[in-house]
Amino acid sequence: DVKVTQSSRYLVKRTGEKVFLECVQDMDHENMFWYRQDPGLGLRLIYFSYDVKMKEKGDIPEGYSVSREKKERFSLILESASTNQTSMYLCASSSPEGVEQYFGPGTRLTVT
Amino acid sequence: GEDVEQSLFLSVREGDSSVINCTYTDSSSTYLYWYKQEPGAGLQLLTYIFSNMDMKQDQRLTVLLNKKDKHLSLRIADTQTGDSAIYFCAESMRNTDKLIFGTGTRLQVFP
Numbered sequence: 001d002v003k004v005t006q007s008s009r010y011l012v013k014r015t016g017e018k019v020f021l022e023c024v025q026d027m028d029h030e031n032m033f034w035y036r037q038d039p040g041l042g043l044r045l046i047y048f049s050y051d052v053k054m055k056e057k058g059d060i061p062e063g064y065s066v067s068r069e070k071k072e073r074f075s076l077i078l079e080s081a082s083t084n085q086t087s088m089y090l091c092a093s094s095s096p097e098g099v100e101q102y103f104g105p106g107t108r109l110t111v112t
Numbered sequence: 113g114e115d116v117e118q119s120l121f122l123s124v125r126e127g128d129s130s131v132i133n134c135t136y137t138d139s140s141s142t143y144l145y146w147y148k149q150e151p152g153a154g155l156q157l158l159t160y161i162f163s164n165m166d167m168k169q170d171q172r173l174t175v176l177l178n179k180k181d182k183h184l185s186l187r188i189a190d191t192q193t194g195d196s197a198i199y200f201c202a203e204s205m206r207n208t209d210k211l212i213f214g215t216g217t218r219l220q221v222f223p
Contacts, residue, residue: 004154031209040120042200043155043213050209058210090154094209099143101211103154 003027004104006091012110019078021107023091030096032074034058034066037088037106049074050096081111116214118201123220130188132217134201137182141203144177145211146186149198158186158199188219196221 045058
């Protein structure tokens with residue numbers, strides 16, 4: 001059974017803090033993705049990675065960075081959190097041969 | 113650019129059929145998807161259709177694809193309260209593994 005886990009379900013941080021969101025998958029997938037989900041806007045791609053140490057910007061990368069040092073782990077970093085980064089963050093993984101992206105349960109981040 | 117649109121809300125009575133609609137813009141998409149998100153959870157793939165198909169049926173779910181109009185629909189027969197969720201339409205982008213998601217349709221089923 002494919003499993004994508006995210007380090008926290010709920011997180012509250014202060015403006016200006018550095019925030020790390022971790023995602024781990026156990027299916028040896030090459031591709032990993034970070035999205036944010038906001039009401040009325042759907043899912044928007046922040047960054048994705050198709051291999052270790054590789055990353056590509058998605059549609060809304062500003063204010064975020066990522067790290068992929070190991071195949072199974074993809075980290076999203078908010079260098080200096082701001083209130084407009086309050087959102088639900090979803091991680092996903094897939095294989096290049098596969099059809100489906102598998103999602104983690106999400107992290108609801110609140111920045112105060 | 114790519115854009116996937118859905119209506120935001122749908123309310124149906126238990127036992128009726130639900131039809132959730134989606135329009136997309138990239139005619140070169142290989143696959144089109146329907147994902148379901150239950151409250152407090154991540155997204156789960158419900159079904160998908162290859163772009164050279166018109167219809168796909170899977171138990172209570174029927175997916176219709178009209179490539180000419182770039183319109184995708186999901187019909188849920190005999191809708192149950194457990195079907196209450198947000199449904200996302202998504203299209204794949206040619207030559208990448210990225211998906212473009214719609215805004216999501218919140219389906220509410222009332223008794």
